[in-house]
Amino acid sequence: MDSIPDRAGTARLGVIGGVGPIATADLYRLLVARHRQATGGTYPDVVVHSLPLSAGLETAFITGTADGSHRAEITALLREALDLFEGAGVRHVVLPCNTLHAYLPGLLRGRSLGWVDMVTAVHHRLAADRRRRVLLLGTGSTVTSDLYRNTAGVEFARPAAAAQREVESLVLSCLDGDLSGVPASRLRRLAASAGPVDALLLACTDLHLLRDRTDFGVPVVDSLGCLADACSRVLLAQPSPAAEAVGSGAPR
Incomplete structure (x- = not known):
């Protein structure tokens, strides 16, 4: 070339x-x-x-x-x-x-x-928005890694095993480009899967298709x-x- x-x-x-x-x-x-x-x-x-x-x-x-x-x-x-x-x-x-x-x-x-x-960019956004406890929604590889570490200002909550499988299913659906059929109840359950949080992080860029959904009930931070x-x-x-x-x- x-x-x-x-x-x-x-x-x-x-x-x-x-x-x-x-x-x-x-x-x-x-x-x-x-x-x-x-x-x-x-x-x-x-x-x-x-x-x-x-x-x-x-x-x-x-x-x-x-x-x-x-x-x-x-x-x-x-x-x-x-x-x-x-x-x-x-x-x-x-x-x-x-x-x-x-x-x-x-x-x-x-x-x-x-x-x-990208991780630094996310931290800056969370700090600017004064988020304290954030639910991490991402692939199994991301969630089990130390990519997003707790800091003095931000705690990252991880979904339980069943909720994590649900997230991975959503990621696979995102690859087809359409999440319009995902019910609001499904997203609310995910948002509540790790206890109270004041925001959730779409820590998989494919999940950007969910960034404008208000069904989570908490603010959404999109890593992309x-x-x-x-x-x-x-x-x-x-x-x-x-x-x-x-x-x-x-x-x-």
Whole structure:
């Protein structure tokens, strides 16, 4: 592949897409809308690479059953994406997937690529909104990891086993792009599955299809929306390639 020439004074963003495709498309839509509004109609400089995930690999990470071979396969795919971005003049990388988020720091080490940290962006939003106890809705891999850690200001509640299986079922439905038939009672049960909370976090970007639903009974924080806001700031600030992860001082 021939390198894409880098234009002086621009901040080119590389999006690792395909996990899942609808979330990737929505992130791009949000980026375009935010950038055009801020610049009077200019489009952002974005390169999207969609990972060719197999159905088995995708399901393993959604359900938290990924083993060593799955992790090796996804690592190779992510490394290939980063190689492509370096040849394309990308300055910052973004991965709109909570489940795979922890892979990026190690893979970016030694490269001339910055990255936009979704977890940091979420923490900033929760702190700004003064949320104290937040229900974590995500894949089995995300919920059982330490990606979202309790801090002095925020406690993350995890769903019980039955509710977690319900969340994973919703994630799989999101991949088909339609949650219009999900009853309000189902969402209310999920929101109450870990006791009282003052917000819930859609910690799977595929769940962005639920961000406008009011049936939960508590405010909804969408990790994909938080990421889009952080990416917009990077594109508008035009940072250098050596810039550190956006918001790297947030609790991790």
